[in-house]
Amino acid sequence: MQNILAITNRTLAPNSYWEQLEKIAASDVSTLILREKTLNEEDYMTYARQALQICNAHGKTCILHHFGKTAIQLHVPRFQCSLSYLRIHSSIRYFMTTLGVSVHTAGEAKEAEELGATYIMASHIFETNCKPDSPPIGISELKNICNAVSIPVYALGGITEKNIAALNALPISGIALMSSLMTCSDIPAYLRQLDNN
DSSP states (O other): OOOEEEEOOTTTOSSOHHHHHHHHHHTTOSEEEEOOTTSOHHHHHHHHHHHHHHHHHHTOEEEEESOHHHHHHTTOOEEEEEHHHHHHOGGGGGGOSEEEEEESSHHHHHHHHHTTOSEEEEOOOSOOTTSTTSOOOHHHHHHHHHHHOSSOEEEESSOOTTTGGGGTTSOOSEEEESHHHHHOSOHHHHHHHHHTO
């Protein structure tokens, strides 16, 4: 099975958000990225503590997102942010052993690596309901991003069992999923379906 990172979104959970996170952490995903940037920082810290407990219980990596101060205060050396965030808060790299940066172009990926990123989150690859007014970067730009950097690249955005095969020939380190995992009732079955394509 390919390396799969799960990205959270509390507005998508069909029932209990925390039950859904338990299901995700209990599945074959390798990593949970707690992406709840609509929370204020105080509430995000509360979420982070609980998400870390869930991930620890299932032996999964938890990466915090957007709130750098929270990651530092909780002594979590794993963080993902936008390139614009990293440009302003470049010192965050000194606190992190893992630093992911979201990018949309090869140029942005190269800049992120120069600023200390240890992996790239390239998005969005295919059309997605999450960003209906924003065109996808496509396979071609994803390939350019992979060629522009020497650090791992993960593909995000609109990836389904119908199009995942298009990524097979690319030197990506894995994929990231949000909507499909946050809304799925049978996560192991869905991951098997992805793996079979």
